[in-house]
Amino acid sequence: MPSAEPGSEGRRPTIRDVAAQAGVSIGTASKALNGQGKLRVATRERVAAAARELGFAPNVLAKALLAGRTYTVGVITTDSFGRFSIPVMLGAEDALGAGQISVFMCDTRDDPARERQYLDMLLSRRVDGLIVTGRRIEPRPSIGVTLGIPVVYAMTQSLDTDEPAILPDDYGGGQLAAGHFLQCGRTRVGHITGPERFLAARKRASGFCEAVIGAGGTFSPNDVLYGEWSERWGREGAHILLRAAPDVEAIFCGSDQIARGVADTLRLLGRRVPQDIALIGFDNWTPMALGSDPPLTSIDMCLEDVGRTAAEHLLAAINDSPTHGVHIVPCRLVVRDSTDPQVPAGDQVGQVRSA
Amino acid sequence: MPSAEPGSEGRRPTIRDVAAQAGVSIGTASKALNGQGKLRVATRERVAAAARELGFAPNVLAKALLAGRTYTVGVITTDSFGRFSIPVMLGAEDALGAGQISVFMCDTRDDPARERQYLDMLLSRRVDGLIVTGRRIEPRPSIGVTLGIPVVYAMTQSLDTDEPAILPDDYGGGQLAAGHFLQCGRTRVGHITGPERFLAARKRASGFCEAVIGAGGTFSPNDVLYGEWSERWGREGAHILLRAAPDVEAIFCGSDQIARGVADTLRLLGRRVPQDIALIGFDNWTPMALGSDPPLTSIDMCLEDVGRTAAEHLLAAINDSPTHGVHIVPCRLVVRDSTDPQVPAGDQVGQVRSA
DNA sequence: GTGAAAGCGCTAACAG
DNA sequence: CTGTTAGCGCTTTCAC
Numbered sequence: 001m002p003s004a005e006p007g008s009e010g011r012r013p014t015i016r017d018v019a020a021q022a023g024v025s026i027g028t029a030s031k032a033l034n035g036q037g038k039l040r041v042a043t044r045e046r047v048a049a050a051a052r053e054l055g056f057a058p059n060v061l062a063k064a065l066l067a068g069r070t071y072t073v074g075v076i077t078t079d080s081f082g083r084f085s086i087p088v089m090l091g092a093e094d095a096l097g098a099g100q101i102s103v104f105m106c107d108t109r110d111d112p113a114r115e116r117q118y119l120d121m122l123l124s125r126r127v128d129g130l131i132v133t134g135r136r137i138e139p140r141p142s143i144g145v146t147l148g149i150p151v152v153y154a155m156t157q158s159l160d161t162d163e164p165a166i167l168p169d170d171y172g173g174g175q176l177a178a179g180h181f182l183q184c185g186r187t188r189v190g191h192i193t194g195p196e197r198f199l200a201a202r203k204r205a206s207g208f209c210e211a212v213i214g215a216g217g218t219f220s221p222n223d224v225l226y227g228e229w230s231e232r233w234g235r236e237g238a239h240i241l242l243r244a245a246p247d248v249e250a251i252f253c254g255s256d257q258i259a260r261g262v263a264d265t266l267r268l269l270g271r272r273v274p275q276d277i278a279l280i281g282f283d284n285w286t287p288m289a290l291g292s293d294p295p296l297t298s299i300d301m302c303l304e305d306v307g308r309t310a311a312e313h314l315l316a317a318i319n320d321s322p323t324h325g326v327h328i329v330p331c332r333l334v335v336r337d338s339t340d341p342q343v344p345a346g347d348q349v350g351q352v353r354s355a
Numbered sequence: 356m357p358s359a360e361p362g363s364e365g366r367r368p369t370i371r372d373v374a375a376q377a378g379v380s381i382g383t384a385s386k387a388l389n390g391q392g393k394l395r396v397a398t399r400e401r402v403a404a405a406a407r408e409l410g411f412a413p414n415v416l417a418k419a420l421l422a423g424r425t426y427t428v429g430v431i432t433t434d435s436f437g438r439f440s441i442p443v444m445l446g447a448e449d450a451l452g453a454g455q456i457s458v459f460m461c462d463t464r465d466d467p468a469r470e471r472q473y474l475d476m477l478l479s480r481r482v483d484g485l486i487v488t489g490r491r492i493e494p495r496p497s498i499g500v501t502l503g504i505p506v507v508y509a510m511t512q513s514l515d516t517d518e519p520a521i522l523p524d525d526y527g528g529g530q531l532a533a534g535h536f537l538q539c540g541r542t543r544v545g546h547i548t549g550p551e552r553f554l555a556a557r558k559r560a561s562g563f564c565e566a567v568i569g570a571g572g573t574f575s576p577n578d579v580l581y582g583e584w585s586e587r588w589g590r591e592g593a594h595i596l597l598r599a600a601p602d603v604e605a606i607f608c609g610s611d612q613i614a615r616g617v618a619d620t621l622r623l624l625g626r627r628v629p630q631d632i633a634l635i636g637f638d639n640w641t642p643m644a645l646g647s648d649p650p651l652t653s654i655d656m657c658l659e660d661v662g663r664t665a666a667e668h669l670l671a672a673i674n675d676s677p678t679h680g681v682h683i684v685p686c687r688l689v690v691r692d693s694t695d696p697q698v699p700a701g702d703q704v705g706q707v708r709s710a
Numbered sequence: 711g712t713g714a715a716a717g718c719g720c721t722a723a724c725a726g
Numbered sequence: 727c728t729g730t731t732a733g734c735g736c737t738t739t740c741a742c
Binding site for chain 2: 057058059060062064065070080083090093100102104105107121123124125126148230231232235257261287291292293
């Protein structure tokens, strides 16, 4: 009868200790702890007290072994916990944590060998599901369709188009930018963005284009300046754009970094932001956007929402309600001083849904 | 395709299935799979073949239950997977992963309630150890000294000074910056940094100060311009500094963001970098440091090493060789174009730099 | 109402 | 060499 000190320091108390302490059987203790079966209130309380006294925390592993479910999921990122996958993971962890699910984070460094290795590890740890995330939205080889557990892709998608994927609305983001410029009364617009081989760049450009054209503005896909995702290209692209279209009065940039570069060149050329030229960035990467002078209006992809949504789809799938195909999460326009809206702020922050 | 054995579809194969398939007992299968005991080679091979055929992966939970070790650790960050904790976690994950240890990542959002909740969860999942990380190096309340598992602090430390903590060498980083300036032949130096209440800011400043003074330069702790960790403060601080010391020829900044702001003001005032004024940042935050024109020389805290080291200390502690107190990981100087070790101030004229 | 017993998947003694 | 047995900590019938 070890009514003495709990587990004598080294061992963590088990349900057996609690049962002994409460003077009941293991089975009864289990029921009391989980509110199962029919027990006298006094018994329940006695067990609860013993558990509290011993600092008992049930061994989740043992539970999992029995339940055939671990209440864990794996999050695999190819992005080295980078700027894009982080918010996604945060959102996912948030949504999962609320459901008492813990997350194994795995960073493959974009190495297929490491990916396989992590996958094996996650499977042998019997995770209930998998979220695969990355830095680019381009379809990637499926991580496996016969894994026996549900998989959701976030901020990336599988070549197998049936697998569920959650993506930001790059097209809609482009539309948002265009709409905001038009609201500001700027119709002579330009667009400087990243490499054309990036699907995200093309989508943003076409959303921007079509929204401008749809509103009666003049802008053609050929006017888009594709380059790279860097400040340096922003500086260079701005020179090119201003030479080609000196009367431009608004520039939409494919990233906040590009926008920073553009701002530099504009300052150099004596063009004021936003009075002469309005500027919109993309990513709403706050250190960049806020550090700029003036702070940048930007499109926020709401990556936390992407992650959260991915988690919700995964939870649904784990509960036998799988989803299929691509799901789009809307972007958000964040207005700052690099654009000068002429209408009440309430109308600025809106969401445009893409088809 | 695995052949259809008992429970082929839904269930994952267990060692029992493998044993049956190989026509041996469970115990034998276990030994064969783990290379234990003495078995006939043929038997081993038969079991291995069966396992392969069935796609068997051992249930790590069951193993853990038996071993009393889970080969998992928890990483708790207060930093929302932010800029500082990410590399730390990467390094930790790296070192841990090599030892087949998986990582539960938990983000407390700096909320003590969430921290407690995560801690409970990690304990009930029986993690073998804990790494606590944050965004600031200031001592924080211990997460618990009587947890029964080892804890290592990384990029933060416990108020209980006996607990092991791995910290970047902010003091040494300041020294590095000073040394580099002196190497470049610049002795009239300035220092613009973050808020004085940040221990990191004070350490960097004193390292810088003492190294400058030690080399016969003149710089006093009173000359340090404390402000905030922002580009805006960099812009403002540069104005202040140049007004107070118009002949300054080198500025050490407490962060790359501050350095960006300083660079902006220098450009505005017509001072060339690095010809007229050399610039060193801190953090080596590549998007910031590389995006700057010219790219910034910066001090890298090697946070991945901090994380890796923390993991090593944790592994040691798990293997009953705990360590105690603070351990310092050295910084690294990354030279880029904002300083020019070859050419002393004023000698470099009209160098062309591609945009 | 409560206890005893079976077993989740696996490993580690022991027998044979 | 291989099979049997006894658990790891927990939940869950099923008797009493």
